[in-house]
Amino acid sequence: MYPPRFNYESPKSLAEAISLLTAGGGEAKVLAGGQSLVPMLKLRFASPEMLVDINNIPGLNYVRRDADGSIHIGALCRHEDLEKSEVIAEHQPTIAAAAPLVADPIVRTRGTFVGSVCHADPQGDWSATMIALDGHIVAQGPNGKRNIPARDFVTGPFQNALAFDEIAIEAVIPAPKGDVHGGYLKLERRVGDFATAAVAVALETSGGKVIRAGIALTGVGGRTINANVAADSLVGSALTIESITRAGELAAAAAEPRSDHRGSASYKRHIVSTFLTRILNNISESTVKAA
Amino acid sequence: MSSLYEEISAPPAAGVPVRRVTLNVNGQDRTVDVEPRLLLAHLLRQGLKLTGTHTGCDTSNCGACTVLFDGRPIKSCTMFAVQADGHEVQTVEGLATQSSLHxxxxxxxxxxxxxxxxxxxxxxxxxxxxxxxxxxxxxxxxxxxxxxxxxxxxxxxxxxxxxxxxxxxxxxxxx
The missing domain is CATH 1.10.150.120 ([2Fe-2S]-binding domain)
Incomplete structure (x- = not known):
């Protein structure tokens, strides 16, 4: 399979890349890891006139934790970089749990975190983690930078809030105000398949009580679902069997699954509540042990 | 040097420049002219005649086209040949020496x-x-x-x- 023809540019700076996008007038597309874009080009689901390859722009391949505790993931940070990152392993359990579950090990060496969020696949893993963590995307365009909250970033299936002349240069996970807990569980028929259903959880606790909660669902709707009602139900008290069960029910109610070859809608709802209660039980047990 | 755009049925459209790229394949520098849409797997197989790299599913599922790109395994059907400019690629042909198998x-x-x-x-x-x-x-x-x-x-x-x-x-x- 050959992709349609396109012009190829490999700028050496962000400014150059942005001016290429501006000149492209909406017909140019950014190429980062390419693990979603290249197959889409080959299947002719996309036919941009120009690809702006950002792989040769220095300074975009990083994951770092700032002094305030916020975590910053550059546009060229590959999935595997996160899987192997000590910063992530030590400080960010939601990302750490999801990293080994993205696609397959070979795709993970090339695909990027930020690119995956931009791709806005309803079955993509990273959008769910970003929404659960209340992160934001830093977009840079001709008029400078702006922050776009993850919950507003995905506007529909394969659609994001970037303007045609903007590049998502960084994903930011804000500094936590309490102790950080989290998890990510995904059901897939085999490695590399799209998620049948997946659940991302990010909690902060203080003095045994939940002070912030984020829950997002993958693969059970036309876009990543922000299960904020379920998350809000946990805030203000300690995790108990009752509160965990209640959150599981609320998350299952927030899901909008369709029956397909991966399972029936009711099965997927069941997976959502099972995964959420499993993650919350693990967190509850680990916080009890730590206390 | 081999020109690879003729592998794709028609000559490049006006305004689509053919790129000259140099990549190191199994320790040897190779310079080729490629159209940007040429996939790395096709450059290796058709242009450089290194047919040990297989193309199976062509949709980045099967991994038959896996090569090492700067030492990291990648699916060469899911990267463009132009992107390999200045990089090192190792294929299965690079495993054995003249005298012994890897x-x-x-x-x-x-x-x-x-x-x-x-x-x-x-x-x-x-x-x-x-x-x-x-x-x-x-x-x-x-x-x-x-x-x-x-x-x-x-x-x-x-x-x-x-x-x-x-x-x-x-x-x-x-x-």
Whole structure:
């Protein structure tokens, strides 16, 4: 399979890349890891006139934790970089749990975190983690930078809030105000398949009580679902069997699954509540042990 | 130098420049003219006649086209040849020397790690990347590392044994 023809540019700076996008007038597309874009080009689901390859722009391949505790993931940070990152392993359990579950090990060496969020696949893993963590995307365009909250970033299936002349240069996970807990569980028929259903959880606790909660669902709707009602139900008290069960029910109610070859809608709802209660039980047990 | 845009049916459209790129393949610098949409797998197979790299699914599922790109395993059907400009690519042809097989090739022979052989080059390149970062992998780690490479013959059992065999031999020779 050959992709349609396109012009190829490999700028050496962000400014150059942005001016290429501006000149492209909406017909140019950014190429980062390419693990979603290249197959889409080959299947002719996309036919941009120009690809702006950002792989040769220095300074975009990083994951770092700032002094305030916020975590910053550059546009060229590959999935595997996160899987192997000590910063992530030590400080960010939601990302750490999801990293080994993205696609397959070979795709993970090339695909990027930020690119995956931009791709806005309803079955993509990273959008769910970003929404659960209340992160934001830093977009840079001709008029400078702006922050776009993850919950507003995905506007529909394969659609994001970037303007045609903007590049998502960084994903930011804000500094936590309490102790950080989290998890990510995904059901897939085999490695590399799209998620049948997946659940991302990010909690902060203080003095045994939940002070912030984020829950997002993958693969059970036309876009990543922000299960904020379920998350809000946990805030203000300690995790108990009752509160965990209640959150599981609320998350299952927030899901909008369709029956397909991966399972029936009711099965997927069941997976959502099972995964959420499993993650919350693990967190509850680990916080009890730590206390 | 070989021109590769003629591999695609029509000459490049007006305004689509053919790119001259230089990449290092198995230790040798190769300079080629490519149209930007040419995939790395097709450059290797059709342009450089290195047909050991296989194209199976063409949709980045099967891993038959796995090569090492600057030492990291990638699916060469999911990267453009122009992107390899200035980079190092290792293919299965780079494993053996004139006089001896690579321990992975020996392992696949000794442990019967293949039947039809279609997935084998990709399996070996994925395994090579694993053994370079982890010389003493467990069976579980091997299964995890090749989980992006599909085999429809073996049930994976003998592939895992072959990689364990190679790992042991490579540890032995480095002592």
């Amino acid at each position: 321990p992975l090739q020996e392992g696949f022979k000794e442990e019967h790690g293949l039947q039809c052989g279609f997935c084998t080059p990709g399996m070996m390149m994925a395994a090579k990347a694993l053994l370079e970062s982890n010389p003493n992998p467990t069976e579980d780690e091997i299964r995890w590392a090749i989980s992006g490479n599909l085999c429809r013959c073996t049930g994976y059992q003998n592939i895992v044994k072959a990689i364990l065999w190679a790992a042991e031999k490579m540890r032995g020779s480095s002592n």
